[in-house]
Amino acid sequence: MAKRIEFSQYGDSHVLKYVDVDIALPNDDEIIVQNKAIGINYIDTYVRSGLYPVPHLPSGLGTEGAGIVTQVGRNVTDFQIGDRVAYCQSSLGAYSQYHNVNQNVLVKLPDAVSFEQAAASMLKGLTVYYLLTQTYPLKADEIFLFHAAAGGVGLIACQWSKIIGAKMIATAGSAQKTAIAQQYGAWQTINYHTQNVVQQVMALTNGQKVNVVYDSVGKDTWLTSLDCLKRRGLMVSFGNASGPVTDVNLAILNQKGSLYVTRPSLTGYMTNRAQLNTAANQFFSHVANGAIKIEILPQQTFALQDAAIAHQTIQRRDTIGSSILIP
Template structure:
């Protein structure tokens, strides 16, 4: 038997249940991973709340790092005992053991701990596709990244610095501003105290930016558009304040013939080859020291305490990544 977090209805953190289930058996092409550290991501709250539909009852989470326990028929890429990490599994990573498609696994270098891997894999792969594929950030380029002190944002600050680019990051406090600057942000804007679009214009001598990355959603939609140059690109990749809805596309014309895209990791990492390429890029950044991910002790929660983890995450009281530990 094994334990996992499960939901039988959509709602707040209280709908998450700590239940006992049968130990999974790997089907053909699958691997059962004994999770050692589990990544908590904002998208998990969307599944729990029902914003992203799931068949109930359902597990939660898609990211963890651990050790291969057993393999199914046809699996040759990994073997029992291998250290692995994954970020695109079927729902259910909030568990002691999880069955994962073998082609979704990356072999974890010995130099990277389970906790570091689970804290950085999905977020790091996200930053990779954002800065290196959705829009290719160039050296010396100035761009805006909303929520720069979050888990994805702090990795983006470091990646931008490694690229020689200038990231302007929005934050909600002086403490978060300092954290983003320490990670490599070129400049920060406290959205609680400053007009973001006006400040971006000042920082760029009135030129504004060619691209904005926004995971906040509803609350920052228009201000993000106002930061863009003519024919600039708005990359909306999250909904932490609620989804952007009811948009009149005419606003894109009014604000300068703008472009908008709504990407996701699953739209970029679609093959094993793409996963290997992206994960190797991320592991190289981590191994070189260009990217560091520190998880505060108060943001490491026992797996059974997932309710508290989600409450803390949704209160915006976290900085960087958070983990569940089985």
């Protein structure tokens, strides 16, 4: 038996229940991971609320964790019992003491990276990897705009942009959060509660605007993001924290300068084991050598049974950086 979080209906955080479950034997391509730390991601709230429906209820939750291999399926050759591992694209159910994970989404975890760091950052780190190096490959000295820069993805992006040598204009919702983004490597910051984002971007770029905007906020920043783009610029919409962007009139892209828009996700970029290993190796090497720091505030480390409280906290936007669950 093991403990896990599951939900039997869609709704707010109160639908999350802490229950007992049997540990299923691994199928031929699966590995049982004893989770030592579990990642909490904003997408988990979309799943819980029904914005991203699941195949059936009741359902587990979460796709990210780090721990130790305790059992392997017959076809597994690259992992063995006792290995330190991490994952961020598993089937739902990572909010659990034990989780059955397909070997194709599992990576070995370097000794220099802790379970807590890995669980707090793998999904976010791989997201930053594809955003900044593949969706739109940033160049040294290039100025770009990144919303919600004091979140888990944002703080990694601040640091990765510094590795590249690009200049991030970082938005956040308070003076504290903009200060933290700058501390982590943002070139300039904008407090979107007290400053006009478009006016500030125009001032910081001498009226030139930017080639790319990375936007995980969604509905509330859609038009603002478009107005910050140069002619034929790229709007990268990779999240819906304020609600999804819907009923888009494509003519607006023409009106604002023949703009491009993409709605990427990790699954579109990590389609096989080789791509996953390349991305994870690059990210975890930055963490191991200290170029990217993953720091988890004590108040953002929650016991597994407190998953509902964790969801409430991140949805209030009371967090800075990453949050985790400890089984």
